[in-house]
Amino acid sequence: MGSPNETTVTEFILIGLSGHPQAQALFFAFFLMAYLISTLGNGLMIVLIIADSQLHSPMYFFLCTLSSVDLVISNSGLPEALVNCFFYMPTISFYRCLVQMYVGLLFIVMECLLLAVMAYDRFAAICRPLHYTQIMSWRLCTGLVSFCVAHSSLNTLINILFQPTDFCGHNIINHFACELDSFRKLGCSDTHVGDLYVQLSILVNILSPFVFIVVSYGRIGVAILRIRSSQGRKKAFSTCSSHLAVVTIFYGTLLIMYLRPQPKSSSDEDKVISLLYGVLTSTFNPLIYSLRNRDVKGAFWRVFGRKMSE
Incomplete structure (x- = not known):
């Protein structure tokens, strides 16, 4: 049973930009551009891959x-951040905060x-x-994706x-939206x-x-060096360069965020780093x-040129 002085939290106050009102317009432009690029770009990628048989x-x-x-x-946190740019000390309900936070974690x-x-x-x-073709069968591909979904879902449930x-x-x-690390630092229970x-x-x-990615690319690098023709090496490297760029951006910011010494309270540095892996990755991908x-x-x-020519 709680003490008479205990205060039940029913909503949270987000102070992502409250200390920097002069930066609100700049951050709104940044969030809007990131949201549009992420939504349109990722949506277009999904449509093209589904519609074009050569990408199957x-x-x-x-x-x-x-x-x-x-x-x-991008849709779990960016719309909230966009709206909050226009408010001083914006609030979010307790349960809405939990949904936003755990969807992001998942x-x-x-x-x-x-x-x-x-x-x-x-x-x-x-x-x-x-x-x-024998190694990467469709059965293995769907199994690997199913494992990713099941594992991340289990991890989220345990965090809850x-x-x-x-x-x-x-x-x-002290964040633009509900984020797990900032949320946990508010708790005063054991x-x-x-x-x-x-x-x-x-x-x-x-x-x-x-570590698995680093080891895989180490072996890929050795295999590429063994290719005799420069054109063959260039072609092999080009198939990996995009993925390697995404891994560098995403894991670089994640490792900085979670492997450095953690302060007891959230800082502006935390907000910037979480923006890098939460916003820029989905925008750049x-x-x-x-x-x-x-x-x-x-x-x-092939997909849109044909329709424009009709």
Whole structure:
């Protein structure tokens, strides 16, 4: 039973820009541009991959799934951040905050795992080219994506079980939207078990896939160096360069966020870093994969060029 002085938290105050009112217009323009590019770019990638039969391959199946994940990530937090640019001390209800936070967590973890799966696909394509179709069967592809969904869902459910239960009236989140780390720092109940699980989750969901990707690309690099023709090496590298660029942006910011010493309260630095992996990755992904990919460009003209010429 709670004490008479206990205050029940029913809503949270987001102070992402409240301390910098002069920057609201600038951040609104940034959030709007990022949201439009992410939504239109990832939506276009999904349409092209589904509509064009020449993109019906394991690599593009994973890319379509990644674009779907990025589409959800951008829509889980960016609309809230856009609206909040016009308010001083904007509020969000407790349960709406939980939904926003755990949807974001679910799909961030899913993206971590998907990028590792895509690295394995590139490894099979370059290091085992003669057996690629047997290795990357559609049964394995759907099984890997199903595993990513199931694992990230289980991780999210466990995080919900370990979330803080008492906030002692603390309801100010120093962020643009509800974010798990900022949310947990408000709790005043015993969080030792939850904190231990968070550390384990970082090891399993971030570090392990990252190490797998590094090892995969190490072996890919060795295989590329063994290719005798410069044209063959260039072609092999081009199939990996887009994925490698996405991995660098996404994991670079995630590792900075979660491996550095964690302060007891959220800082402006936390907000900037979370923007990098939560907003920029979903914005840059469709640009990287479309601008650097001849197959995607060709699919665009086959799908939309035909309709424009009718």
